[in-house]
Amino acid sequence: MKTEKLTILPPGRPLSGRVSPPGSKSITNRALLLAGLAKGTSRLTGALKSDDTRYMAEALRAMGVSVDEPDATTFVVTSSGELTAPAAPLFLGNAGTATRFLTAALALGHGRYVVDGDEHMRKRPIKPLVEALQSLGVTIEAPTGCPPVTIDATGAFKSNRVVIDAGLSSQYVSALQMAAACGSEPFTIELAGADIGARGYIDLTLAAMRAFGAKVSQPTAASWQIEPTGYTATDFHIEPDASAATYLWGAEVLTGGSIDIGTPSDQFTQPDAKAHDVIAAFPHMPAVIDGSQMQDAIPTIAVLAAFNETPVRFVGIANLRVKECDRIRALSTGLNNIRPGLAVEEGDDLIVHSDPSLAGQSLAAEIDSFADHRIAMSFALAGLMIHDITILDPGCVAKTYPGYWDALASLGVRFSQG
Ligand SMILES: O=C(O)C1=C[C@@H](OP(=O)(O)O)[C@@H](O)[C@H](O)C1
Ligand SMILES: C=C(OP(=O)(O)O)C(=O)O
Known part of the structure; x- marks a missing residue:
């Protein structure tokens, strides 16, 4: 318009x-990422095609993933399972999901990734997630506490447990959960604060992860254990x-x-x-x-x-x-x-x-x-x-x-x- x-x-x-x-923005951007992290071809139907999901799809393409769009509500994602370091910064507009989810996932990649957004996204906080990843030994910086975020990834976390304060955004937790299944050891995520704003989004994350083959348990109300299963390509319908x-x-x-x-x-x-x-x-x-x-x-x-x-x-x-x-x-x-x-x-x-x-x-x-x-x-x-x-x-x-x-x-x- x-x-x-x-x-x-x-x-x-x-x-x-x-x-x-x-289609659901939240579920589409989870499914796109998980499909990009899975080796093989995943067909995502009922998907949302909008700015937020286009930024996620474009970012995956820039990192070597094939994302086809056979019709107005389908993405067909074919990946090697690796998100290769892109030649240029990833521009994610004002898509909070794409920005936060990719930041954690790319921390387990190889090489330099820059996650950036528009002038609005550059005012939206990402510091708690960046600090959580730093505590895992990742070389990652966001000097303003907001994007752009620069990540120099070596393919592994140096610890198998992280504490995250999700008071500002539940997306930090979802981001760490989705990334953790790509690690090499069982991984525990604990909430720092008493509770999390929008717990329902965590349930969406876990459901999408399980659909792509992840194994997650919840030892307490404020912690999750994620097995290092990686993801399996699958066909997935989005509500x-x-x-x-x-x-x-x-x-x-x-x-x-x-x-x-x-x-x-x-x-x-x-x-x-x-x-x-x-x-x-x-x-x-x-x-x-x-x-x-x-x-x-x-x-x-x-x-x-x-x-x-x-x-x-x-x-x-x-x-x-x-x-x-x-x-x-x-x-x-x-x-x-x-x-x-x-x-x-x-x-x-x-x-x-x-x-x-x-x-x-x-x-x-x-x-x-x-x-x-x-x-x-x-x-x-x-x-x-x-x-x-x-x-x-x-x-x-x-x-x-x-x-x-x-x-x-x-x-x-x-x-x-x-
Ligand atoms: O995980 C998600 O898909 C979302 C979580 C919520 O954000 P916060 O966790 O930042 O509050 C919500 O506002 C956003 O539209 C989508
Ligand atoms: C908060 C929203 O979006 P996001 O955080 O995914 O940019 C929203 O869609 O209302």
Whole structure:
């Protein structure tokens, strides 16, 4: 989408129809990496094709892996099992998964790898992962604590145990888990802090690893033991993206429609599927919502909260400040732009002062997406109910859901471009 702004015309009727969300970003980028680390050919079906997965696929190609794309939802990955040192830095845009997962995996490669991203990724922390890898004897540096990361790998870790603080990102743990199966000894990963934000993403990692032949056990709630099995090439089907589904669930309850997304909410294995029950409770969503286990769904729910019968306080969302943008700030800015006083930040909590009478009003507001796909996609929901909501940089949805605007259009939503 080349246009700089998109104004949404409220449909004025319930939105109904069939729309399937694209494949899961989280699972696609795990599967691409694991297929790249496995010797042989793996066929990944139901995959997401978007900026984030394209960066992962391109990085694998730059390291000697063949990644074919026979159709819009399939990757066929053929690898020797080795990721050979690339001639140039790997550019991973703002793909947190690709950046963190590759950083750990390449620490077991051979030679020099530079992992870099765009100006947003260069502000997203990776220091805890870099320090964990340094503790394993890897020569690795990220002078700013964020990408670029330079790794001089020798093919082995010097220890078989690592402690990682996952307070800022669960992706550090997933990254170490996926890398560890390529080591030469059983490897133990222990959490430094009491707990981890988004535990559901660890379950996704372990499920993908096991599908590619890994053996993982969990001696305690905060540790994992990974056997040095390496990975076996396999055919792997990827379920639809639960975070993408939240926008469709949101559009359904806001407009009182019926949108068939093709997958029952209880069949998703991704953490954001937990958002379904909260969204289904609209306009009686709870007074306090803990976002820690469904982080990427919080922008969706926060925009819905503006139309809820009663105010909502979002807790457990501190690390939304280190996602593609500071999402707590982006949400409060956008909501207050629609109607001053609609949202308040209290420390790292976000309070949305609900106002069901917003629906049907004309409240001209230009919403800054802060280059963040989830901010653009969530505020589009406000545009279904309020006249004159304009989303700036609508093309940023390409990070995880390039077909988002077409999906809304297929349900009958109309736009004017600026
Ligand atoms: O492991 C994953 O696939 C993800 C983990 C979460 O990030 P953090 O662990 O950085 O919170 C989530 O926000 C991201 O979109 C995907
Ligand atoms: C936080 C996100 O992405 P990532 O960390 O994978 O860049 C997201 O998709 O909401």
